[in-house]
Amino acid sequence: MSMVESKGWVVVFVLLAVGISLARGANRSAETTSPRGPDLGHRVSDKTAAAWDISIPPDGHNLPPGSGTVADGEKLYRERCIDCHGKEGQGLSAEELVGGVGGLAGDYPEKTVGSYWPYATTLFDYIRRAMPQEAPLSLSPDEVYALCAYLLFLNGVIAEADEINTATLPAVQMPNRDGFVPINKMAR
Amino acid sequence: MLDRRLFLKSGALLGSAAALGTVAFAAYCEEADAEIPPVPPAAPPWMKTPGGSFTNYGRPSPYEKNVIRWIASNQSSPSNGVSWTPLQDLEGTITPSGLHFERHHNGVPAIVPERHHLLIHGLVARPLTFKLSDLLRYPEISWLCFVECGGNSNAGWNPRPLQARAGHLHGLASCSEWSGVPLAILLDEAGVDRTQAKWLYAEGADAGAVGASIPMAKAFDDAFVALYQNGERLRPENGYPMRLLIPGWEGVTHIKWLRRLKAVVEPMMSRNETSKYTELVPNGTARQFTFVMDAKSVITAPSPGKKMKEPGLYEITGLAWTGRGRIIRVEISADGGASWAEAELQEPVLPYCFTRFRIPWQWTGAPAVLQSRATDETGYMQPTRDALVAARGTHSYFHYNAIVSWRVSAQGRVSHVYG
Numbered sequence: 224m225s226m227v228e229s230k231g232w233v234v235v236f237v238l239l240a241v242g243i244s245l246a247r248g249a250n251r252s253a254e255t256t257s258p259r260g261p262d263l264g265h266r267v268s269d270k271t272a273a274a275w276d277i278s279i280p281p282d283g284h285n286l287p288p289g290s291g292t293v294a295d296g297e298k299l300y301r302e303r304c305i306d307c308h309g310k311e312g313q314g315l316s317a318e319e320l321v322g323g324v325g326g327l328a329g330d331y332p333e334k335t336v337g338s339y340w341p342y343a344t345t346l347f348d349y350i351r352r353a354m355p356q357e358a359p360l361s362l363s364p365d366e367v368y369a370l371c372a373y374l375l376f377l378n379g380v381i382a383e384a385d386e387i388n389t390a391t392l393p394a395v396q397m398p399n400r401d402g403f404v405p406i407n408k409m410a411r
Numbered sequence: 412m413l414d415r416r417l418f419l420k421s422g423a424l425l426g427s428a429a430a431l432g433t434v435a436f437a438a439y440c441e442e443a444d445a446e447i448p449p450v451p452p453a454a455p456p457w458m459k460t461p462g463g464s465f466t467n468y469g470r471p472s473p474y475e476k477n478v479i480r481w482i483a484s485n486q487s488s489p490s491n492g493v494s495w496t497p498l499q500d501l502e503g504t505i506t507p508s509g510l511h512f513e514r515h516h517n518g519v520p521a522i523v524p525e526r527h528h529l530l531i532h533g534l535v536a537r538p539l540t541f542k543l544s545d546l547l548r549y550p551e552i553s554w555l556c557f558v559e560c561g562g563n564s565n566a567g568w569n570p571r572p573l574q575a576r577a578g579h580l581h582g583l584a585s586c587s588e589w590s591g592v593p594l595a596i597l598l599d600e601a602g603v604d605r606t607q608a609k610w611l612y613a614e615g616a617d618a619g620a621v622g623a624s625i626p627m628a629k630a631f632d633d634a635f636v637a638l639y640q641n642g643e644r645l646r647p648e649n650g651y652p653m654r655l656l657i658p659g660w661e662g663v664t665h666i667k668w669l670r671r672l673k674a675v676v677e678p679m680m681s682r683n684e685t686s687k688y689t690e691l692v693p694n695g696t697a698r699q700f701t702f703v704m705d706a707k708s709v710i711t712a713p714s715p716g717k718k719m720k721e722p723g724l725y726e727i728t729g730l731a732w733t734g735r736g737r738i739i740r741v742e743i744s745a746d747g748g749a750s751w752a753e754a755e756l757q758e759p760v761l762p763y764c765f766t767r768f769r770i771p772w773q774w775t776g777a778p779a780v781l782q783s784r785a786t787d788e789t790g791y792m793q794p795t796r797d798a799l800v801a802a803r804g805t806h807s808y809f810h811y812n813a814i815v816s817w818r819v820s821a822q823g824r825v826s827h828v829y830g
Contacts (some may be wrong), residue, residue: 260596263548264539271534275671278612278622278679287544307487316487324533328695332806334686339697342680349682353619356517360620397684403689403699409626410700 231321277360279348283287283393286347289364291386293381296373299366303355312377317356324398337378341403343395346371368392423773424727424752437723438714439496442800463597468589472533480510481579490618493560495582498730499714503764504555504757506585508641510533512702513648514560514583517739520668522630524652527616529597532676536602543652546638549592553570553668554635554658555764557732559584561688561809567796568805572816572827577714580827581707581815584732589656591637594630598674603627608674612681613655616670623664624678625657631656636669658763659734660702663688690807698807704734707812708741708785709769720822722776727754728769733787737761740786741768747780747816747830748795754783762788779819780830796829 279285300312311334312320323333333339336346351367353359362370372387380395381387387395405411471478478500484492494513496506506512513519524543532538561584566573573580575662588622598611611630614622625634637645637656657664663683678684678700691700708731712721731738737760742751757767768783788791794802796813816830 260549260592260600262600263545264537264541264546264597264600267530267531267532267538267540269538272530272538275530275609276532276619276673278614278673278681280675280677281680282677316485327691327697328693332691334691334696336686338684343686345680345682345685348679352622353517353682356491356619358620359517402695403697405700406698407626407700407702409628410702 277348277352279344281342281344281393283344283389286344286389286392287364288389289368290386291365291367291369291372292386293369293372293376294381295365296369296371296376299369300373303362304370307356312374320374324378327399327402335378336374337380337398339399339402341397341400343371343375343380343392343397346374347392418530424726424743424770424776427766434724436726436771437719437721437774439717439725440720441716441718443632446682448696448753480511480513481576481582486518491516491564492781493583495578496585497576498578498582498584498709499576499711499717500578500769501711502728504586504730504767506587506643506765508587508643508646508649511558511585511587511640511646512560512583512651514562514662514670515617515648516621517617519648521647522616522651522668527652527668527670529653529669529672531597531603531672531674533612533672534604534676535598535606536604539597539601543638544576546592546636548652549596551590551592551638552635553590553639554586554656555588555761556656556658557584557586557704557763557765558656558662558665559732559734561663561701561704563662563724564707564811564815565808567811567813567815568800568807571807572829574715574827576716577709577711582664582709582711584765586732587640587693588642589635589637590642591653594634594636594672595632596653597636598630598672600750601674603674605631607676610675610678612671612673612675612679613664613666613669614671614673615650615654615666615668615763617668620670621663621666621683622681623666624681625655625660625664626676626682626700627674629657629660637649659704659736661688661704661734664702688809690803692802693804694809698810701810702734704732705810705812706733706738706785706787706791707731707734708738708783708793709815710743710781710783710817713781713819713825714817715825715827719774719819721823722774725772725774726769727772727781728767729783731756731768731783731785731789732764733785734763735791736763736788738766738785739788741766742784742786743768743770743772745772745779746782748784748814751784774819774823776821776823778821780828781817781819782814782830784814 307317309315323338480494482494560583654667710729754768754770799813818828
């Protein structure tokens with residue numbers, strides 16, 4: 224089926240659906256947009272939606288309360304991460320997490336958390352949802368903050384005494400913060 | 412008649428099979444093929460006894476047992492890896508569902524459809540959830556679409572050409588008929604605030620919740636929530652019970668096992684749009700949100716492992732595709748790019764879909780370097796490897812789409828070279 228035919232189908236459908244939404248529009252007059260499908264979605268509360276939401280944008284919105292230290296992170300790293308990521312994030316069966324800062328334009332660039340990742344919030348987002356690989360979504364917010372602290376410390380981004388928490392994580396300036404150029408025009 | 416202008420040092424490329432009338436092509440053979448008895452019996456044994464019984468779900472012939480996905484995963488975590496479509500063993504343009512490539516970051520989730528929900532929330536008038544049974548009541552569309560991993564063909568960045576079959580180099584791309592619900596309908600029902608929400612963050616229900624940020628303009632343009640693949644419900648490894656299809660864009664945006672869509676102002680900057688699926692270039696910056704898969708083509712026969720037994724007339728065939736709509740031209744060279752002849756494109760040629768190309772070739776027995784070069788409807792032409800490396804260096808990892816070169820030896824063996 225060609226693109227034109229597909230879209231034609233949608234247009235036909237929309238015409239039908241507008242009729243449907245007009246017919247039941249009385250209780251929707253206050254809303255800014257009109258549904259155009261059969262409207263079979265189940266309304267959920269903002270609280271329910273928030274409970275599903277594990278994504279953390281660069282501004283740190285949606286970070287859970289909590290905090291962690293470099294020392295706590297190091298202890299946890301040795302228990303849960305070292306078997307795959309190696310000693311001090313040097314890499315083993317899983318990728319290296321440390322090093323390579325300043326070398327991205329060289330002959331042997333290393334793309335690590337310290338050298339490449341533009342936002343520290345990505346660490347929290349990714350560790351919580353995906354790590355450790357055998358038990359994703361199992362770490363507490365404090366544990367995730369602690370691992371963020373340890374990895375940022377290993378990369379020289381924060382000091383050993385620094386605490387990572389809801390406020391400090393999004394404030395961390397990563398070395399490669401400005402290293403990315405959006406290509407797709409829709410992304411600019 | 413042979414077209415004299417296309418007569419090349421190593422053999423002749425002919426305009427089209429149709430121009431030749433009915434011809435018989437020589438057969439490619441597997442390098443390990445056994446000799447077949449020359450005279451078949453008049454009545455083979457399967458004509459003398461009743462055949463097998465009916466089956467509830469058909470399987471390929473046991474004699475096709477070697478046509479399989481080639482799996483490459485991390486030995487320490489076998490749930491993280493890829494499997495490749497055996498492009499060299501397939502014809503036409505549709506990839507059988509069981510041979511569609513896989514890229515899983517932490518395995519295939521065993522989703523119970525009744526317990527799976529899709530949430531649309533964020534900058535919306537009303538957060539909504541949908542079950543599979545809800546979506547099955549929506550009007551659907553069907554599209555023949557390729558899906559290609561952003562990391563497909565990335566062996567090409569290596570300084571030396573890796574020796575592997577065509578599918579093991581370029582088979583993180585597959586093409587299916589996908590059917591499902593236009594995403595715009597669902598987003599409108601939730602009442603997405605399009606003045607604010609320029610991005611849509613999509614997330615899967617796998618163990619790792621793989622996610623990606625997609626520009627809202629694309630989400631409303633032609634994205635859809637696929638429920639069916641090649642006429643049947645999605646296979647578990649392809650996103651059962653629901654996945655995104657983002658026509659023409661890199662595979663990581665086609666979130667499988669789709670569970671959540673959040674309308675947001677800015678991209679989430681998740682791991683798979685920052686540390687992965689971005690391309691480092693020589694000045695040390697990285698291309699981000701590359702999204703569109705540039706035009707690519709690969710000759711599937713002959714190709715490494717599929718050799719020519721003897722000089723003769725062969726059909727060169729392969730696949731071309733582009734994330735920018737339709738392929739308009741595929742040219743073939745048998746002399747390493749010194750001269751080109753236009754291949755025949757198998758109809759129908761569809762946007763965002765594999766396009767099969769074919770051209771007859773008289774192989775004289777002399778060594779040759781075969782190449783294919785695709786051009787899409789925007790005028791974009793697949794680059795040479797030298798041009799791609801000059802522009803991007805060799806550390807981009809993703810989005811490698813240079814012209815592929817196969818060298819044919821005097822013995823008819825085919826190897827991967829950089830032309």
